[in-house]
Amino acid sequence: MTHEETTREETTDDGVTDDGVAGLRRRLVAFAAARDWQPYHTPKNLAAALSVEAAELLEIFQWLTPEQAERVMEDPESAHRVADEVADVFAYLLQFCEALGIDPLAALAAKIDRNELRFPATRRDGGDERGGKRGE
Numbered sequence: 001m002t003h004e005e006t007t008r009e010e011t012t013d014d015g016v017t018d019d020g021v022a023g024l025r026r027r028l029v030a031f032a033a034a035r036d037w038q039p040y041h042t043p044k045n046l047a048a049a050l051s052v053e054a055a056e057l058l059e060i061f062q063w064l065t066p067e068q069a070e071r072v073m074e075d076p077e078s079a080h081r082v083a084d085e086v087a088d089v090f091a092y093l094l095q096f097c098e099a100l101g102i103d104p105l106a107a108l109a110a111k112i113d114r115n116e117l118r119f120p121a122t123r124r125d126g127g128d129e130r131g132g133k134r135g136e
Contacts, residue, residue: 050092057085
C-alpha cells in the first residue's frame with residue numbers, strides 16, 4: 001500500500017469524505033498548504049472572498065423573476081453554475097471558520113437555539129407554541 005493510500009480518507013461517490021464537514025475542512029487546509037496560500041488566508045481576506053462568492057451566486061438570480069428562480073436548477077448549465085458558486089461560498093466559509101477556530105456546525109446549532117427562543121413559532125390561527133395569542 002502506498003503512502004497516499006494509507007493517508008487518504010475513504011470518499012463517497014460525490015467526493016465527500018466519510019467524516020463530512022471535518023474531512024472537507026482538512027482537504028481545504030491541505031489544498032491551501034500545498035500551494036503556500038496560508039499567508040493569504042487571513043480572516044479579513046477570507047471574509048472578503050466569501051462576500052465576493054456570495055455576490056457571484058446572487059448574480060445568477062439578479063434579473064430572474066421569482067418563477068424563473070424557482071426553476072433555475074432545471075437547466076443543466078444554470079444548475080452547474082449555481083452548484084459551483086454554492087461550493088465556493090461553502091469553501092470560503094469553512095476556511096474562514098478554520099482561520100478563527102469556529103466550529104460551523106456548533107455555531108449554527110447555537111444560533112438556531114437562540115432564534116427558537118427569540119422567535120417563537122406561531123400557529124396559523126395567530127397563537128404561539130405556548131397556546132397564547134401574539135402579544136399576550
